[in-house]
Amino acid sequence: MLARTAQHAVQRWGAAASCSATRRGLAAAAADGPTSNQFPPPDPSRLGTADLCDVYHPEAVDVVSQPLVQIMQPLFKDLGGHLRFRGKAATVKCFEANPLVRAALEEPGEGRVLVVDGGASMRCALLGDNIAEMAHKNGWSGIIINGCIRDSEDISKMPLGVKALATYPLKSAKRDKGLRDVPVSFAGVTVRPGDWVYADKDGVIVAPEELTL
Numbered sequence: 001m002l003a004r005t006a007q008h009a010v011q012r013w014g015a016a017a018s019c020s021a022t023r024r025g026l027a028a029a030a031a032d033g034p035t036s037n038q039f040p041p042p043d044p045s046r047l048g049t050a051d052l053c054d055v056y057h058p059e060a061v062d063v064v065s066q067p068l069v070q071i072m073q074p075l076f077k078d079l080g081g082h083l084r085f086r087g088k089a090a091t092v093k094c095f096e097a098n099p100l101v102r103a104a105l106e107e108p109g110e111g112r113v114l115v116v117d118g119g120a121s122m123r124c125a126l127l128g129d130n131i132a133e134m135a136h137k138n139g140w141s142g143i144i145i146n147g148c149i150r151d152s153e154d155i156s157k158m159p160l161g162v163k164a165l166a167t168y169p170l171k172s173a174k175r176d177k178g179l180r181d182v183p184v185s186f187a188g189v190t191v192r193p194g195d196w197v198y199a200d201k202d203g204v205i206v207a208p209e210e211l212t213l
């Protein structure tokens, strides 16, 4: 994988400059002058989804391939105070009931991302300010919900990544709890517990292993 990573990085950022420049950073790349590629190398610490796609999904959209990463369809709104977040996935599959969402976010997050398949219901919210506050305090890095949240004004100020389809003011039911830590499929991807999720303003990508740039 590393060889493939390096190879595609070189293709994108220019053979002459990128190998050394990627390591030495933007300032050094600029100092290389005209031999530098017109695009600066990415900041590897950001792990931006576009830069990750350039390396791990190198084939163009019109080429059928089986890349390492999956890209979620662009269905989600950025509703948390953090636009960029990443971490290992934990999952919940539920429909119009959020007890398992609460239970998951009550656990130590250890930098994980909770991925919730709420069946795209537009009829209630699976997350509100109380649960989101708890998630932040427990060390979750973010939450992605195929469904709705509420208390969104407060959640937008929290240092937590939150992506969801929409906001809706009605709370969910508490029966028919659903399933915890099963594979979930929505937005064109399948997320398995333990996969790595990378989210930012551009979108969400999912990989079976931790990615580096």
Ligand SMILES: O=C([O-])CC(=O)C(=O)O
Binding pocket: 098, 125, 126, 127, 128, 129, 130, 131, 132, 150, 151, 171, 172
């Ligand atoms: O009660 C709920 O289901 C969600 C909610 O509003 C909160 O966490 O504040």
Ligand SMILES: [Mg+2]
Binding pocket: 128, 129, 130, 151
């Ligand atoms: Mg609330």
